[in-house]
Amino acid sequence: MKVKVVVHNHWDREWFTSSEVTSKWLKEVFFRVKELVQKNPEFVYVLDGQTAAVEDLLVYHPDLEEDLRELVRSGRLLVGPYYIQIDWRIPGEASILKNFEIGEKDTNRFGRRMNAGWLLDSFGHISQEPQLHRIFGIEKVFLWRGISFENDGISQEFFWKGSDGTAVQGVFLVGGYRNLYNLKETRDIAEKRLKHEVEKLAKFSRSGEILLLDGYDIDLSPEDPKDYLNVEIVSPEEFPERFPEDAPTLSGELLSGRYACVFPGTLSTRAYLKLESDLVERLLKMNDLLSVLNGEELSDLFWRDYLKTLAHDNSCGVCADHVHEKMERTYRNVYFLVKSSVESRLRHLVERSGLEKGTYALSLSPFSYNHHFCDGERTFLLKTNGAGLFKTEVADEKKEVKELTWENEYYRAYFEGDGTLVLNNRKAGVLKLFKEDGDAYTTSVEETDFSISLEKMRTVLQTKHSMVVELERTIRSSQCLIETKERVIFDETPLVKWRIALKIKGKNYKLSMVYETGSGEIFAKMPFDVVKRKEKDSYLLPETPPEELKGILLAARETGEVREFPFQGFVSVWSEESSKTILARGLREYWMEEGKVHVTLSRSVEWIAKEVKNRVGDAGPMMYVPGAKCEGVFTVDLAFMELPVHPRSEEFFRWYLLFDNPPLLLDVEADGTEKEKTFFFSSLPWAGVKDRYHLWVYNPYLEEIEGLRPLQIGEKSIESLSEKQCFVSRLNILNFPEFPVVSVEKNPEGEVIEFLKETLSSLEDEITNLEGKDDPRSKHRLFSLLRTKKEIELSLQYLIDVEKTARELNELRMKRRTYDYVVELFESEERE
Template sequence: MQRKVHVIHHTHWDFEWYFTTNESFVQLAYHLDEVMQALEDKQIDYYLLDGQMSILDDYLTSFPEQKERLGQLVKSGKLAIGPWYTQTDELIVRGESIVRNLNLGMELAESLGGYMNIGYLPDSFGQSKDMPKIYNGFGIQQAVFWRGVPNEVTTKREFHWTAEDGSSVLTSNIKNGYFVGVGLICSDDAPALIETISEGATGNDLVLPVGGDQRYIDFNLRERMELYNQALPDTKLVESNYDLFFEAIKENKLSTVTGEFISSSVSKIHRSIYSSRYDHKYLNDKVERRMIYQAEPLMVMAEKCGIPYKKGLLDRIWKLLNKNHTHDSAGGCNSDKTNQIITDRFVEADQLSYSLVDYLTRKIAESRMNVSEGELVVFNTLPWKNKKVMKCEVSTPFAAIALEKDGSTIPFEIVGTRKEFSGSIRREKADEDPTSFYFIHELLIEAELPPLSFMTYQVVEKSEGIKRQSTKETAEQSIKNDYYQIIFEAGALSLVDRKAGKTYKDFLAFEDSGDEGDTYDYSPPYADECYRLNLADANCEVTQNTLLSKFTFTGEWNIAKDLSERELQKRTQTIPYQLTIELMKESRQIQFHLEIDNQASDHRMRVLIDTPHKNEFSYTDTPFGTIKRTVEDQHIDDWKELGWREEPTAIFPMLTYVNSHDSSSSWTVFSKGIKEYQFVGEDFQTMALTLFRSVGYLGRPDLLRRPGIASGNEFKYIPTPDSQLQKKMTFKFALQIDHDYQPAQLAKEYLAYAISSPYYQIQELNRFTTTLKYFVSNPLKNKVREQAGITFDSSKLIFSALVKTQDALGFDFRVYNPDLRREVAGETIAGPHEMSYTFVDLKGNAVSSTEKNDIIPLGTFKPGEIKTIHIVD
């Protein structure tokens, strides 16, 4: 039977890489002229514009007059665009970011005539196990990707890829990369090329993607196809697209596979890229958290108060973030000039999102009934009652303060007070008014906040002295709260689990080793020295009070300055550090805050946390679920003999936590921006979280973990001195010990740790609390009252988003079941009054009839299932 080769003419348009997006945009401006002309003149039948809309978004900003022309080609089916806004990373960005990416891409593509309804990610460095359910949630039933499928899972190129909830996509796994078809243009060895793409095919329909990075139109495509057709009597090459290819293979006998794909058995996967450019990972994590758990819920809350919902403002921020989520950009494997642009986008997104939260909290606070000077308004942007110790600052004209709620005194503690000048600044200090000043008090408050609402406190003058925290040195230096005691003795930290009555000695340390890798991959130097760093020489301060107990360690670590020193086992470079360890009242988290000043090069630093378990598996969260991974790859000793592309070191990605547990206890480390972990030690008892990697080249050849040619550009060393990260950096993580591993409850505990409570103080003394405070603002005409929002308080399901995705009334509330095996039933959303609700998919399309009630029953959740509820209250 004759074989049919579906020739897919395309380009892979890296948004940025060793070049900047500005540099590639110039090529795009002219490239699209060629594309449109070739399609209009029928020189080619179809063209695939890489499945992402960000490049067209930029193009139409400069050339809006081309929108109709492009739209005609899209509507005719000749030009395939979307569904993505950018070619996202799937492993270290949150699920809601992936959803926003598709929302933005589809919306823009629909304005041009429609999108390619295929999950097309030809170059992402690994595939998340959650993608089938994300795709199905958007009505996508087919997917195309290249990297990560293990040979032992399947060698077939077409299969059904499924998720725990039963979601499934018909998948085409590209053979040898999206550029394999360039051989059609460049090589006359037709049998060899067809043999290559036949390997693993499930039928007589083969796919041949003809394109490459920023590749031009191949105007001789038909000529080359005819040459191949003449050389291959049993094979017919036809111009095609992925829709036609999937239609042709849908009846093939196909296997079903499940899980994530991060194997290097057939392609480089870069399993340690999760720690490149830590500074970017940290910023991304901060802005993602703020957008999903503060800005978007606040905007929903604000609309109920009469403040218009500004979807365009949210979209602007999400576009900035999504541009930084492309596989190269998220990974950090770029030139320094590109990484600087990525940094600038993060800074812009940070400023916009912070200012949005600032504006909304102020607008609501100043629009309440009976506003009075000094009031402190604290917001809860989560859908459950939130009791926590929070930090805030207030400005007052008096040196001693008290805190009241409805006339009753509220307990709080003052961390510190500083006196600030409030008059007009003058060239000569003597000319300044000595009576113009105010006080800024840093407070700890034990707040109990209603769900999706706010609480108002009165800051008043206190006649007695200021109650301050005490700092003390004791013979046995220790801190404690209801759950833990931490003891510093003989340079080591011991952890006491007070509930279980167990002590864990020397549970925390740091590790520094060499790194002769590049921005893609960690690789140990050919001559390495690795050492454990502790706190033995640190200066230790202890703060012990009712709401907060804290260690502050200050010191220096000595490490090798560079690879040359490491080979000689010299350690002349000092790394100044400050480590704080905090125990809040009634908090289950031990919070760590590390600040260092890195001036060394080519090294990797990790934090080591010893668990009491002999670990065979690790557990962590994924975009919309959890995953169980083995702590050592079965091919760690024979990967070279098998011809793998890189060593399958058990270095893994994480989003917000990594967990180790057995039948007696569960240890979880939460992070804010740390995205990489590995279990190490004789019995894999130690969690090793990579704080950062310091490397100086985009790509290097002949690495110990990745033999052969350099990744990125194999023909040229591209120095990246900025990727050495020789600067001050901050690392934030927390440890929590439980009896059982409960992923949904952990997600809730993570939010208690990682999401602060926004607040605003009514005062005019200090006009510089935030940038926007200096601007004037009119309060709303219709005054705002304190009222609780909807309540969702579950230990079995995870709250994912509260956002408005359509122009219609109401908002979308999203939750999912993180359990890999068990169904969840009986959970509800409670409202303060009757609500109209409809279950919708991730795109906002209704999948149920509309009902009304003050309690929304969520029904039964399959393992891993996502549900979105559109609510009008």
């Protein structure tokens, strides 16, 4: 059995501290790698598969660029293929594509790309990752979280087949990504560690090779394992030498926490950030489209700032408060910059379209429509022929209102006395509150007593074609006080649009909006796919794993069952030839229970990590984060829809895309003669702009459409408009999307601060008792306590030097993680 080692660094550029701190540490990592290469020309180092780390290094040390290029070109320092280590469940399609594109651009600049997918710590994987990697020329990926094998038939090598049938080679990091880490601290038992890991993992190899990893999170002192062991260092591209043809096949999305946590709670942690992120991505995507229609080259300047907020710990909401506050500043800044850019490019586009004076709908959906559409403030005829600019008129208001009911060709709806909407005899818009006892990583809810009072319900807009009802509700419980202002929008489309502004005070709650769909097949929109799922995942190991896996699974795992799943856009229940669908922009978590779909609006916690039910093992730092309570004011957009068509049909997507890309209304003063301008028409959703001449598109349907087989990702040609055709003296966007968050408060509580100080004092006593003891268990416990101490000190950052404490915490995390493996080795020897 051959032993191969990959030396790497999982660079969490932001987590318990910000990139302003970690970027300063990159210089010493770089010089250490350079030193190791000079000493051993065969040394290879993987810088976490993301070029953003290189970018961070050069921001502070541009003088290092030539040395860096030399290391990259020689294959000694491996960078890419991505720009940032995103969480694949949360970012939208445009961001996923742009992450590949910018990563490819950066690696071209530096002279070489690592030609393997490096996905060590992603919290689960979407079904289209195999196809996406193949599109960008990558045929092999390395994964850890999310994987499970039937009957625990674990294999280090496997084939991963995506939802469209595209397959890549996969390498499962069975023992995690740090099983040979920190040999310099354990040199006396280095041979023992190696032998033990080989004995544990040999049975999982089908290639005759075992992969071990020497590296960890933010490792500031890389080492050459050949200084301590007779092993071969390889790049991920070289492992294994021959991929076994009899390797098992895993299919579709990989979201299991059976062997390592995928942390489903992160789908709803700091939901306000996900709302901000989603809007900014939509605007960036729109800005790209307007740019190419105007014949301009694409710029990635805004995208780079934005994509850095999608690093998996950032977008999952599990960082320290000051990191997330920085994210908010980035989102607001990019929002206003892109808004200005969109306004300018729209003016140029109207000039190129030669439009006459009037009101126009800018539709970004590639489908045609001929319905009156209401945005909550105005109602207008949306008569389009694909994506483009189409003249319209705003409907006059009609003041007489007899009853709060609405009926069109798709549904009949009315309100009950408590504000509940009944849509085709099914309740929708129901608010449900739970007590939350989880942390930033994991949700753990139970029923709680709460009350909802309807403060106001009235019609605020009525035309022949639409009605808008305003609700105000108050939710009270021992955990929180939540006040809502809601607008429910009815028009001629099948969409019942629902905008809810939440003003929240309190903590440790979970608020969901419910649609009583009844039971049926569950379909969830995900990037480039509509996946079919079960209600829950019960294929998880107990807290104490089987004996044959005990020494293997040293990381945190989910136990019991998981009911929370990711979605992007909609969750639909298909039964009796009808789809009942709840749609949402920016929200990412749903669960199904007793024929009801819950979409999480907000989830409040106070700790990055603590002891939580249905999770075993060490998840993350014990840090107090009052910002995660989500106290503040923010707005969410949802909708409900019932159609007699399948969720993977063109008619369904026609209406979903109208919700996903609602038209903008433009007031134009111009001297042209045209009443409309179509940019493109298609049945395929467009996912982003590839270059000046092509859009990214995909086929979500059950049959081949426009040359794309089901679930295939492809491209569609697009042409820029001709030169200026008219003069525009005025252009106002009447309904530009508002930034969804008004404010989020971070209010540390005195009693929690006192608890942290008392905990520090008690930790000191136990630390004193352990100092000087040399056995592995005592050392492991000592490093655990010292790490917790630094985590608490960092929580109390207003009292101490943040950067110094962050570094001390990082060093203790490294030492403690090393002793996970040392203690397991020690215990295995005791059992023999």
